[in-house]
Amino acid sequence: MKRTGSKVSIAVIRRLPRYYRHLSELRQQGTVRISSSALGKAMGLTASQIRQDLFCFGGFGQQGYGYNVEKLREEIGEILGIDRGHTAVVLGVGNLGHALIQNFKFGNNGFNVEAAFDINDEVIGTTVGNIPVYGVDELDQFLREHRVDIGVITVPRSVAPVVAQQLADGGVRGIWNFANVELKLENAEDVVVENVHFADSLLTLSYMICQTADDKETEE
């Protein structure tokens, strides 16, 4: 089990959810065991890298056999903290907040959404997919009365920093940020911010399609 406290690189960490997803698919297909080379081929990674990645956490395979899909999936899920009963609140019930609450499977990733908050009187007091919507003025009190692990920020970028600080002060441990700003938090050393920057993603795609077009022209 060797839960080494020593740093595992962020590159490895960001591959874990992909492993988890692929293993979940394999499990659904009824695959019982898989070798590092087979998994690598399916995911576009080298067998070596997969073994090295898993070795960071102790290695969950068996020589001559490979990895048990079900077991490896569970182990990775545990590493990612899917079994910890994390809780979340959503800040901003606009189009994106709505979309996340209604379509995104928080439960599959070990999170339970406890409440949502907005400033718009038209949505306050309603529920979205069984989640109650409160006014932002009730946020501080809610955070005092409930253990909330993360806040999901889907408010406009202008108010995002304020809401983020409020969440951090209220004791959340992480912020999942969909607003297109780099959040800078005060007195919040331990609060982790994970950004989802749509624009960055789209611009990367923009660059890459230009490249393929250019390559064709110069035929290199």
Place this chain on the structure above:
Amino acid sequence: MKRTGSKVSIAVIRRLPRYYRHLSELRQQGTVRISSSALGKAMGLTASQIRQDLFCFGGFGQQGYGYNVEKLREEIGEILGIDRGHTAVVLGVGNLGHALIQNFKFGNNGFNVEAAFDINDEVIGTTVGNIPVYGVDELDQFLREHRVDIGVITVPRSVAPVVAQQLADGGVRGIWNFANVELKLENAEDVVVENVHFADSLLTLSYMICQTADDKETEE
């Protein structure tokens, strides 16, 4: 200008949109010039890395002065292809498709959304934020009649592969994929897929908040 055809690493490319965003903010604040060290401090990068990154494209600074914010922003924008008049179509007008069309500023990133497609008769024929919604059965014809650079996939994961293949066959150059599947395209060597995996992002955050919690316990 030295537009070297030689490979620029993906790590560098993925930093370019961040540079662009920060430079846009600086410009709005009225900042005229900035040094690599000042920009580095603001972005959490080393000055060396910034100069090295920009050097990949020829370097846009001036010794003893630094970088002109406006000019550097424009240069990076050009590298990213923001000025190329890219076009997009959105596949799936559910909550997420709606959110993207109405809230995400495609225009700021050099994209114009030409149309959206869905299977639901209730939305077909309507418009969302001035974008007409057609039936998916009209997609092939639309792609034949219009130059569409990218397709934005916000359909359920079960139908995503089919739609993606249709887009690729129809000649798009990129796919911006929000469905939680790894797309495998046939006969589409040049089609670039950029994934936005919400689950991967959330699970990474989940891991990281577990870490900070564990660190505290073991007080290392």
Place this chain on the structure above:
DNA sequence: TAGATTGTTAATCGATTAACAATC
């Protein structure tokens, strides 16, 4: 047992950082 495949160390490769001459 023989074959397969991992765990784990070593070698390689690439990306980041450091250094400094060039030059504005």
Place this chain on the structure above:
DNA sequence: TAGATTGTTAATCGATTAACAATC
């Protein structure tokens, strides 16, 4: 000119790949 800061090469660091003994 003197000071500042880049462009650019060299050094370092870290991540990926290769190799192979361990072992199921």
